[in-house]
Amino acid sequence: MTTLSTSLNKRPVQRIGLLAGAGRFPIAFAEAARKQGISVFGVGVAGMASDELHHLCDYFTTTSLGRFGRAIRLFKSARIDRVVMAGKVDKTVLFHPYRWIRHLPDFRAIHMMLRYARENRKDDTLMLALIREFERDNLVFDTPLNYCPELLVKHGFLTRRKPTPAQWNDIRFGWEIAKELGRLDIGQTVIVNDMAVIALEAIEGTDAAIRRAGTLCRRGGFTVVKVAKPQQDMRFDVPTIGVETLQTMREAGGRVLAVESEMTIMLDQTEVIELANRLGIAIVSLKADEIKLQMAS
Secondary structure (H helix, E strand, O other): OOOHHHHHHHOOOOEEEEEEOEOOHHHHHHHHHHHOOOEEEEEEEOOOOOOOHHHHOOEEEEEOOOOHHHHHHHHHHOOOOEEEEEOEOOHHHHHOOOHHHHOOOOHHHHHHHHHHOOOOOOHHHHHHHHHHHHHOOOOEEEOHHHOOHHHEOOOEEOOOOOOOHHHHHHHHHHHHHHHHHHHOOOOOEEEEEOOEEEEEOOOOOHHHHHHHHHHHOOOOOEEEEEOOOOOOOOOOOOOEEOHHHHHHHHHHOEEEEEEEOOOOEEOOHHHHHHHHHHHOOEEEEEOHHHHHHHHHO
16 A cells, blocks of 8 residues: 555556545545545645545555646556545645745646636635646546535534524524625635624634634634535535534634535534534534525515
8 A cells, every 4th residue: 555556556446546635534535435445546735634544545645735747647657537636725835935945836836827827816716727737637626525425414403402593693694694705715614693793714714713703702602604605616625524623613612503514524423413412512504595595584
C-alpha cells in the first residue's frame, strides 16, 4: 500500500483517484470505497490530509497546495480517469505572507489561475477552475457521494430535543439568509439569535464562525443554520457537519443546528446524534420547499 508500483501491479477491476483535503470526509470516502472493492489512489494536500489515508488507500502521497501538475501526473501514470474531491482546504493560506514561497505554484496551477480563475477567487470559481484544468488531461471529477450516499442526512428530527417556537423563527429567518449567502458563493452557514444575525460564514469556515458567534452572543442559546448553495455542485464543497461541529457549538453556546436534508453530509452520524442528545442540542434536517411553505403560511 505504500508504493506506486505495488498499486499498478494489482490491476484492480475498478479504481478511482482521491484528491484529499483535511477532515474526516476523505477517510469516510476511502473506507466506503474499500468496502465496495474499489481501489483508491490518493493524493492529499500536504499539511491538511490525514496520515490515516496511507492505510486506507492502495497508494497515497501528498503534494503542495500549489502543485496541481504533480497530482495530475500521478493520476495519469496510474491510469486513473475518474477522480473525486473530499475534505476541507483551508483557503486562509491564500492570504498568508509569502504565500507564493510557501506554496510555490507549478505551471499547471499558474495556468489554472490565469485561464479559469481571473475573474474572482470565490469557492465555486476556484473549484471549477481546478476541475477544468484536470479535464485537460481527461481526468473527470465525480461526486464522492455516488460511493457513500449514506452520509447524506435524512429528513426529520435527528435528536430527542426539538426546537422551541422561538428557535423555529430563527431557523426560518436564518434559512433565507443562508441561501442568499450561498447564492453569492460566500459561505453556507448563518448563526442567528432572536431573529438577528450574529455571524456569517466566509473564508474562515463553519467552526470559526460558530466560535465568533459565541464571543458576540455570550448568553448562548443561538441557532446555527447550514444549507447547500442554490447552485450546489455535488462534486465539491457539499455542506458537512460532524462531531467537531457539535463540540464547537457546545463550547460557544449553540443550542440548535438546522441543516438541509439530502444535501448535507453528516460524518460519524451515530456519534454526532449521541453527543447532541447528551449535550441537549437539537438537530433538525429540513427541505428547502418545506421552509418556503412555512414562511408563506
